[in-house]
Amino acid sequence: MDYISLYNNEKVCRKDIPTLDYLNFLELNTGLLSGQPQRHCVNFFGFEEGEKVILICCIADDLTHKILVSSTVVVKKTEYPSLTAVNHNFENFEREIHESLTIEYSDHPWLKPYRKIEDYPFLKPGSEELHEVGVGPIHAGIIEPGHFRFICNGEQIMHLEISLGYQHRGVEDLMRHKDGILEKATLAEGIAGDTVVGHTSAFSNLWESLCGFERKPYLDFTRTLAMELERVAVHTGDLSALCGDIGYQLGSAVYGRLRTPIVNFMQEWCGNRLSKGLIRPAKVNYPFTDKLAERLREALNAYEADFNEMSSKLASLPSALSRFEKTGVVTLDVMSEIGAVGMAARASGLKRDIRESHPFNLYGKTINHEPLLKRHGDVYSRVQIRREEIRQTLAYIREMLDNIPDFEKPSDIQVCPEADSFVISLTEGWRGEISHCALTDKDGKLVKYKIKDPSLHNWMALAQAVRNNEISDFPVCNKSFNLSYCGHDL
Amino acid sequence: MLNHLKILWHQGKQFIPDVRSVEVPGIFRGRPIISKVTVDGAALAAICPTKAIGLSPVSIDFGRCTFCGECSLKFPEKIQFTKDYRIASNVRERLIVKEGEEGRISFDEEEIRKEIKSLFGRSLKLRQVSAGGDNSCELELNAANNVQFDMSRFGIDFVASPRHADGVVITGPITKNMAKALEICYEAIPEPKIVVLVGTDAISGGIFEDSDQLDRSFLKNHKVDLYIPGNPAHPLTIINGLLDLTGR
Numbered sequence: 001m002d003y004i005s006l007y008n009n010e011k012v013c014r015k016d017i018p019t020l021d022y023l024n025f026l027e028l029n030t031g032l033l034s035g036q037p038q039r040h041c042v043n044f045f046g047f048e049e050g051e052k053v054i055l056i057c058c059i060a061d062d063l064t065h066k067i068l069v070s071s072t073v074v075v076k077k078t079e080y081p082s083l084t085a086v087n088h089n090f091e092n093f094e095r096e097i098h099e100s101l102t103i104e105y106s107d108h109p110w111l112k113p114y115r116k117i118e119d120y121p122f123l124k125p126g127s128e129e130l131h132e133v134g135v136g137p138i139h140a141g142i143i144e145p146g147h148f149r150f151i152c153n154g155e156q157i158m159h160l161e162i163s164l165g166y167q168h169r170g171v172e173d174l175m176r177h178k179d180g181i182l183e184k185a186t187l188a189e190g191i192a193g194d195t196v197v198g199h200t201s202a203f204s205n206l207w208e209s210l211c212g213f214e215r216k217p218y219l220d221f222t223r224t225l226a227m228e229l230e231r232v233a234v235h236t237g238d239l240s241a242l243c244g245d246i247g248y249q250l251g252s253a254v255y256g257r258l259r260t261p262i263v264n265f266m267q268e269w270c271g272n273r274l275s276k277g278l279i280r281p282a283k284v285n286y287p288f289t290d291k292l293a294e295r296l297r298e299a300l301n302a303y304e305a306d307f308n309e310m311s312s313k314l315a316s317l318p319s320a321l322s323r324f325e326k327t328g329v330v331t332l333d334v335m336s337e338i339g340a341v342g343m344a345a346r347a348s349g350l351k352r353d354i355r356e357s358h359p360f361n362l363y364g365k366t367i368n369h370e371p372l373l374k375r376h377g378d379v380y381s382r383v384q385i386r387r388e389e390i391r392q393t394l395a396y397i398r399e400m401l402d403n404i405p406d407f408e409k410p411s412d413i414q415v416c417p418e419a420d421s422f423v424i425s426l427t428e429g430w431r432g433e434i435s436h437c438a439l440t441d442k443d444g445k446l447v448k449y450k451i452k453d454p455s456l457h458n459w460m461a462l463a464q465a466v467r468n469n470e471i472s473d474f475p476v477c478n479k480s481f482n483l484s485y486c487g488h489d490l
Numbered sequence: 491m492l493n494h495l496k497i498l499w500h501q502g503k504q505f506i507p508d509v510r511s512v513e514v515p516g517i518f519r520g521r522p523i524i525s526k527v528t529v530d531g532a533a534l535a536a537i538c539p540t541k542a543i544g545l546s547p548v549s550i551d552f553g554r555c556t557f558c559g560e561c562s563l564k565f566p567e568k569i570q571f572t573k574d575y576r577i578a579s580n581v582r583e584r585l586i587v588k589e590g591e592e593g594r595i596s597f598d599e600e601e602i603r604k605e606i607k608s609l610f611g612r613s614l615k616l617r618q619v620s621a622g623g624d625n626s627c628e629l630e631l632n633a634a635n636n637v638q639f640d641m642s643r644f645g646i647d648f649v650a651s652p653r654h655a656d657g658v659v660i661t662g663p664i665t666k667n668m669a670k671a672l673e674i675c676y677e678a679i680p681e682p683k684i685v686v687l688v689g690t691d692a693i694s695g696g697i698f699e700d701s702d703q704l705d706r707s708f709l710k711n712h713k714v715d716l717y718i719p720g721n722p723a724h725p726l727t728i729i730n731g732l733l734d735l736t737g738r
Contacts (some may be wrong), residue, residue, distance in 0.1 A: 117667050137671050140650035142618045142631045145668055166667045169622050170703035177700070183539040186556055186697045193626025193722065237629075250494055256636045257504050263633075268516025271571075274626050276721055277519075277558045285563055286517075306500060313493055410563065486624050489667075 002028050003070040005061075006424065008358040009209040014420045014439060017056065017071050022080055025072035029057045030086040038062040040339045040352065042426060042435045044083075044093035046101045047448040051075070053101050057083075058424055058437065062357035067424055074103055082108040089339035092456050115165030115489055122149045122161050130158060133471065137166045144485035148474075155470045160463045167489035175449040181207070181281055181415075189276045192453055192487035194234060197226040198429025199451070199487075200279035202436040205360055206425035207281040210438055211415035217405040222284045224362040225400050226266070226275055228393045231430040233262040235386040236307070238482050242383060243314070245476040246323040254310045261299045268295060282415055287407035297401060300394055311387050324380035328465040328477035331377055340461045342432015342454045344481050347385045348377030354428035361427075366403065367396050382480040417444045431455065431484065453487025504637045509729050510576075518724070519557045519571035522550050524589040529568045537561050540690070540697055544586070552577060553585040553693040556721045578718040578731025585693070585719055597734055605682045606715065607737035610656055613645040614736055616686070617655035617679065621672050622698070623662030626722035627689035631659065634725040641729050644738065652676075657684030657715070660708075663691040663698040669705035676712065684715040686732070688723050696721070 002018050020028060033039050043058040052073050059068045074080060082105035083090040091110065097103050099114045113120055117137075125132060130153050137145035145166040151159040174187055188203035189196050201223040208215050236259040243251030263273040270278035270286040278286060314320055330340075335348040345352045353371035355363040363369050372388050374381035417440045425436045432454030439447045462481045466474055506512050514520075535543040538561060542554035550561075550569070562569040574594065579585055581598045620628055634641045635648070649655050652675050664672065676685070687709075690696040695704060718731040 115667070137668065138619055138675055142620075142628050142648055144620045144623060144625055144628065145671065166665065166671070167620075167622050167662070168665055168667055168703050169663060169698045170701040171698075174698065174701055178539075178697075180539060182537070182558070182560060183697065186539045186558065190624045190691070190697055193624035194629060196626070250497060253637050254497060254501060257501065257638055260633070260636070260638055264515055267514070267518060271517040271519045271559060272557065272721075273724070274629065274722060276556070276626070277560075285559065309497055309500060313497060484625065486622070 003068045005064070005066040005068050007066060008354070008360050008426050009205050009423060011209050011212070011418070011421050011423045014422050017069050017422060019071050019073060022072050022074055025055070025057070025070060026081060026083055026086075028070055029059060030083055032059050032068060033087050033089060037336055040341070041089045041093065042067065042433065043424065043437050043450060043452050044090060045437065045448070045450040046074070046097045046103065047439070048101065049447070053103060055097065056437070058435070060358060060426070062352065065358055067358065067426075069422070069424070076102045077104065079104040079106050081106055084108050088337050091338070091460070113163070113165065115168045117163070117165050120163060122163075123151065123159060125151045129153065146485045150471060150474075152471055155472065157466045157469055157471050157474070160466050162459050162463055164459070164485060164488050167486040169486070169490065171490040172449050172451060176446045185280050191451055191490065192484045193274060194484065195230070195429040195431060195434070195453070195487065196275045197223065197230045197279055198427055198431075198434050199453075201227060201361065202425045202427040202434045204279055204281040205427070206423050206436050206438055207417070208415070209423045209425065210417040210421055210440065212418055213282050213413070213415045216408065218284060218287075218407045219282070220361040220365070221400065221405050222288060223279060224367065225288065225397065226278055227427070227429065228397050229262060229266060230275060231393050232390050233259050233266075234430045235390050236262065238479065239383065239386055241479045241482070242379070242476060243320070245479050246320060248317070248320050251310060251314055251320070254306065258303055258307055258310075261303055265296055265299050268292065282413045283410040284407060285410045288404060290404065293401045293404060296397070300397065304394060307390065321380065323473075323476060324383055325378060327379040327473050328469055328480060329376065329378045330461050330465045334464050335377065335461060338460045338464070339457050341457050342428070343385055343389065343430070344382060344432065344458050344461055346371055347374045347381040349373055349375045352433065354426045354433050358426050360425070362400070367399070379476055379480040417446070419444045429454065431482070432458065451490055453484050455483040455488045458483050459488065505640045506638055509639065509726055510733070512726070514573055514575060514724070514726065518573045518575065519559050521574040521577045521595060522552065522562070522569055522571050522587055523592055524548050524550065524569055524587060525567065526590050527567050529565050534561060534565055534568065537564055540694070540699070547589045549586050549588040551586045551694075552719045553582060553717060554690060554696065555719070556690055556696060575724050575726045576730045576734075577727055578716060578734065580716050580735060582714070582717060585717055602735065602737075603682070603715070606684060606735060609682065610684070610736045611738065614732065615647055615649045615654055615656050616659050617652045617657070617675060618648055618659045618661070619668070619672050619675050621660055621662040621668035622665035622704070623689070623691065627661040627692070627720070630720075630722045630725050631661070631688065631728060634728045639725040639729060641732075644729070644733060646729075646732055652678035653680070655679050655683070657686060659686045659688055660692050661688050663695045663701070663704050664706050664708060666703055666705040669708060672708055676708070684735075685712055686716040686718065687714055688718045688720075688728060690719060690721045693717050693719060
């Protein structure tokens, strides 16, 4: 066997990860994906070790619930054939490896900068009939920065190129350099402030596994409940923004105000509307009480009635449907080719959901999750999947509220990462699959901490979605994905 | 049409009538109060992930604080967070609360330029630049304009172009890659203009302070008119800060 297969959050000795020579590594990993739609690349990264560069590739297999990990050794400033030339799943990963570790690729189809923002020659129209539109890095609304370059034929978008990197804060390096566990957890909360629970849970699950700490039921409960509430809050906010982008004022106002009771509940629970401070490795500072459960039940009942009323109106409103339907279509084939994940992939019929395939926390134990799928892959599918996931999540939350575990008083348990270990932790945030990997050296210090936000894959899906659409539909397409800039740039 | 009216009716009254004094629900970590009880100072300061706790006298700089509440959980007799969300100020030093201080965070009226009140007192249009922000302060800035907080009732709006703006609102620790774009945006805003920092990351760099990927020279070159702390800043903190600055 050329790879080791692990479960989500399973710790292994670093030496148990097989090291292959580069060509075997390439053949193995591209071969694992070939004709196997249930597999995709969840993380692929490199790090320096002395003069050498170690590459580690993690392929998730949805049917066996395993993650297949292999590694190789390469030399800086040396040219290698790329995995991307065989399978586009690896495209972004290899661009990052090229940029940060100076590994050259002989046949990578598109080695554009990953985070560097210097003069980059965007694809030129090459015809006087076409024109370019540049947008950003600063956008018209209150959102994060990124540059979009369109090539248009009149109103029609022929091509979109997305250039990111403006948000790069060096999160992965800081993760290694900050020693305190609270500092690390605070950093994890800052990876993407709209997915605080998703990322901090991935970090906490990973850290506990790395330290050999046995996770108590109340930790699983807190993370799962908070993650599902985060899903409800963000999906509702997205529906508001989508209505706003098509000029449907009532929908925008109603969904916008419906987000408030959910985020306000998070504040009642942990003192922060976006759940910062709630998720910590090995402890919970804010126990979930029966009184909070009662408050949450009330809040959800009030929410649901208004949510359903608004949603059934939206679903029968011709002026809204004409803007949503058949806009920004991404087919299942394209989604599989780029290795898309999460809600956006499911809206195109690609069944990828870590809650089912690589269960963590309460998933697979008390929650037997069945992913919701849509077929058309248009903006309306992404609207529908949000609406239906909210309903599914409300049912999960109500179930959880009937089984609240006993909470322990928070105490700082001294947990230290074990030496020469590797753990990969996957969670399914509202946007999709989040993957954190950690490797320690012989003293138990972090050698590499690698973070992957679902946006990494899905930005390419957005670029594909807008082709042949009118440029005026770009905002609604963009919002239907609602991808993270800082999660990509780190 | 009738359905729409019915939906509208079902929403009831959503807006908060008095954003100056409404109470926030549940636990909220706003302005801290530090008692004069003697504790192990070194142990207290060591808790803080962003080194916001100073010693002799014990103080909390909530321009650095991430409001995680860990210090107050470990030393409840020493530090308590109140529900006071009106914690913005126009002077950086006033964001530091020392032991024994229980008063509200205040503005230094002398420091506020005269034209801010006369020109922006009834209408303030702002341009937002996220410079490495994690999208949490951005979400709360958006929320400040939803139907509940409804900041635009005070004539405060976010606009799509710096040419239309009276000032810039910065979130995030200011990354190297955004430093130039931020400067260009600032230059494009006509005089007189204001600079507002929202969130711990923008005010001090927060947890990212030590990163070598930041370029905070913008803040050395331009005067900041308003600091709005929080991680992220609460919509009520944002609205009250802007109202206090513009003299309402």
